[in-house]
Amino acid sequence: MAKVAIRVNELSKTYKLYKIKRDFIKEVIHPLRKKYHTKFYALKNVSFNVEEGEVVGIIGQNGSGKSTLLKILASIVTPTSGDYFCDGKVAALLELSGGFNKELTGIQNIKFLSALQGYTKKELPDIIRKVLDFAEIGEYAYQPVNTYSSGMYMRLAFSLAINIDPDILIIDEVLAVGDIKFRKKSYEKIKKFKQEGKTILICTHSLSVVSEICTKAIWIHKGKLMKTGEPKEIIKEYNDFMISAKNNTH
Amino acid sequence: MKPLNNLLKQRRIFQTLVFRDFGSRYLSSYVGLPWAFIQPVMYILVIWFAFTFGLRGGRTISGVSFAPWLITGLIPWLFISQTMIVSANAILEYSFLIKKTNVPVYLIPVIKVFSGMIVHVTLIVGIIFLLFFSYNIQPTVYWFQIIYYLFALTILLTGIAWFISSVNVFLRDMAHLVNIFVTMLFWATPIIWPYSMLHGNYRYVALLNPFFYITEGYRYTFIEHTWFFEYTEMNILFWTFTLSIFFIGYFTFKKLQPMFADML
Numbered sequence: 001m002a003k004v005a006i007r008v009n010e011l012s013k014t015y016k017l018y019k020i021k022r023d024f025i026k027e028v029i030h031p032l033r034k035k036y037h038t039k040f041y042a043l044k045n046v047s048f049n050v051e052e053g054e055v056v057g058i059i060g061q062n063g064s065g066k067s068t069l070l071k072i073l074a075s076i077v078t079p080t081s082g083d084y085f086c087d088g089k090v091a092a093l094l095e096l097s098g099g100f101n102k103e104l105t106g107i108q109n110i111k112f113l114s115a116l117q118g119y120t121k122k123e124l125p126d127i128i129r130k131v132l133d134f135a136e137i138g139e140y141a142y143q144p145v146n147t148y149s150s151g152m153y154m155r156l157a158f159s160l161a162i163n164i165d166p167d168i169l170i171i172d173e174v175l176a177v178g179d180i181k182f183r184k185k186s187y188e189k190i191k192k193f194k195q196e197g198k199t200i201l202i203c204t205h206s207l208s209v210v211s212e213i214c215t216k217a218i219w220i221h222k223g224k225l226m227k228t229g230e231p232k233e234i235i236k237e238y239n240d241f242m243i244s245a246k247n248n249t250h
Numbered sequence: 251m252k253p254l255n256n257l258l259k260q261r262r263i264f265q266t267l268v269f270r271d272f273g274s275r276y277l278s279s280y281v282g283l284p285w286a287f288i289q290p291v292m293y294i295l296v297i298w299f300a301f302t303f304g305l306r307g308g309r310t311i312s313g314v315s316f317a318p319w320l321i322t323g324l325i326p327w328l329f330i331s332q333t334m335i336v337s338a339n340a341i342l343e344y345s346f347l348i349k350k351t352n353v354p355v356y357l358i359p360v361i362k363v364f365s366g367m368i369v370h371v372t373l374i375v376g377i378i379f380l381l382f383f384s385y386n387i388q389p390t391v392y393w394f395q396i397i398y399y400l401f402a403l404t405i406l407l408t409g410i411a412w413f414i415s416s417v418n419v420f421l422r423d424m425a426h427l428v429n430i431f432v433t434m435l436f437w438a439t440p441i442i443w444p445y446s447m448l449h450g451n452y453r454y455v456a457l458l459n460p461f462f463y464i465t466e467g468y469r470y471t472f473i474e475h476t477w478f479f480e481y482t483e484m485n486i487l488f489w490t491f492t493l494s495i496f497f498i499g500y501f502t503f504k505k506l507q508p509m510f511a512d513m514l
Contacts, residue, residue: 015512024420071511075352078508090352099350103274115266116353118259 004087005168005199006050006073011082013043013068013223042068044223045082050201050216052087055194057210057231058203059238060220066203069220070094070172073201088167088199093157093174102146106137106156109145117164127163134189135159136182150177162189168199176206187213207235264357264364272365275336286369290328294321297442318385321377322472323441323465326403329370330461331432337362337411338418338425345514355507359411363404371400381472395471395478403464406492412499416506419513441465460495463488 016037018024023036030036043065050056058066071077073084074092100109107128114127132141135155140148148156154174161169175186190200190213204210210217210231217234219226221241227234276285298317340359347353374396381387418424438455439462440447448456456462463484470476479485 076349077511092350092352094350099347101270101274101346112266112270113351116263116347116351118263120262 002051002053004049005052005054006087006201007085008046008048008069008073009083011043011046011069011072011084012041012080013065013072013077014080015040015042041223043072043079043220046220046223046225047082048218048225048228050199052199053194053197054216055190055200055202055214057214057217058201058220059205059207059210059217059234060226061242063222064220065223066220067094067172070170070201070203073168074170086168089165090168090170091161091164091166092170092172093161094170094172100145100153100157103144105144106135106141106148107132109156110160113160114164119164130163131156131159134163134185151179151182154178155182158186162193166198168201169193171200171202173204175209176204207239211235260354263354264361267353267357267361268364268368271361272368275365287372290325290369290373293328294324297324301442315385318377318381318387319469319473320442321380322468325370325373325377326399326464326468327436327439327441327461328373329366329403330407330464331436333363333366333407334410334414334428334432335425336366337407338414338428340411340415341419341510342514348510349514355510356412356503359415359503360408362415363407363411367400367404377472387473390475392471392475392477395467398478399464399467399471402467402488402492405496406460406464409492409496409499412503413495416503416510419506419510435459435461439465457484457487458491460488460491 016024017040018027018037027034027036046065046069058069060066068077070092071094072079073086074090074094075086076092076094099113101112104112110128110131111124114124115121119127135141135152135158137148137152137155140152145153145156154177158171158174158178161171169190175183178186187209190202193200194213194215202209202214214231216228217231218228219234219238227237272286276283279285281288298320301320302316337359340362341348341355344353344358348355348358378389378393382389414424414428436442439459440456445453445456445462445466456466467478470478
């Protein structure tokens with residue numbers, strides 16, 4: 001058995017929903033602790049293990065809790081209950097903006113974010129070179145990030161994430177905005193990561209990607225874990241489930 | 251040597267954040283860095299002008315001319331007020347990092363204190379030159395006290411910044427309250443009027459005010475040549491208040507921080 005890279009144990013995340021903002025204040029100061037919110041489960045008792053070197057595809061319909069799960073694993077969102085463990089350095093690519101400061105240029109952002117990862121000044125030129133080589137955004141590297149197209153944005157964010165040498169890479173449905181050439185290159189890179197024994201979590205609606213590069217699939221539906229296993233089987237079940245008209249309506 | 255290594259790494263991250271913050275405050279404008287100094291200098295000039303030619307008529311306080319007395323009190327106040335105002339929105343401003351990277355969130359309000367400190371220390375060096383060359387006030391050993399006061403001010407402002415920045419995520423009204431509060435404090439603290447105007451129990455208006463400890467301390471340091479430990483009551487009141495605020499700020503922040511990503 002290979003080493004466990006990610007362990008998720010009974011993870012739940014609830015959001016308190018308030019009808020209007022004022023209810024939140026009322027709840028905080030209410031002397032009898034009256035509740036004004038309704039609870040919404042984004043994740044409910046999710047447990048699974050991921051072994052080192054696995055590429056895991058997370059699938060599920062919109063609003064099923066995929067992104068919440070990835071955000072928790074990237075230690076950005078705090079879970080309501082349960083715990084998780086990631087062995088090693090985690091790099092996360094969540095949604096598009098990837099932590100960029102929009103007023104800074106591409107290069108300034110690379111410098112800033114890799115310094116935040118603890119790289120020293122000496123190591124920076126090397127990282128900048130590697131990131132730009134992979135991203136291929138040309139002269140735009142010297143332009144503020146707010147002038148970028150979403151594809152360029154993603155190229156830079158993805159290149160940065162893979163070049164800070166993570167043990168675990170978390171990607172939330174961003175590669176879809178890249179053109180075919182870059183997408184292909186990215187998948188090649190992910191495969192290479194897999195061979196190096198790194199662990200990758202991808203959440204995507206592109207089922208062909210899951211069947212092509214993933215070694216395992218996790219299907220989440222309305223915050224609950226439906227099934228994990230062989231990508232081809234899970235995809236088939238997921239497809240059948242989604243197509244049946246009864247479940248297609250919320 | 252893992253813990254030490256980690257600490258060094260954290261320090262490096264912190265430095266990067268502080269300089270980036272300092273940069274983004276001024277560098278996006280055309281004039282850039284000079285704004286960091288033009289603004290406080292103009293502010294001081296306006297106050298000085300109003301008091302010298304208007305309200306006060308150029309009298310002296312504690313034996314020195316009005317301008318150096320005013321400047322030594324105003325410079326720490328500018329740092330205090332600026333930091334309180336900008337730290338209210340610190341978490342919101344850095345939501346792009348908090349939501350997308352696992353940056354140590356508790357450092358973000360502290361960044362605001364330290365990036366303001368860059369301007370502040372430069373201004374202190376400015377005071378030293380001004381006193382030395384224009385008012386012929388000789389440097390003394392008392393001037394070293396400034397290090398103590400900078401330390402005290404850092405602790406005080408860090409606690410305040412933790413408190414108001416975290417509350418402001420949930421109650422955006424905090425930023426407005428802070429603005430009003432800062433204006434009120436400016437007049438309530440003996441900064442542009444002397445402490446000696448207060449008599450009897452009214453003195454506690456100033457003594458219970460931690461910002462007075464700082465502004466008056468700068469005057470002890472540069473002008474009045476007294477040591478901070480000469481005033482026992484003031485020290486006890488200040489440190490009781492400051493340490494309470496520091497821990498209240500810290501625990502409020504720790505309590506609210508897990509919910510930041512949900513609210514931003």
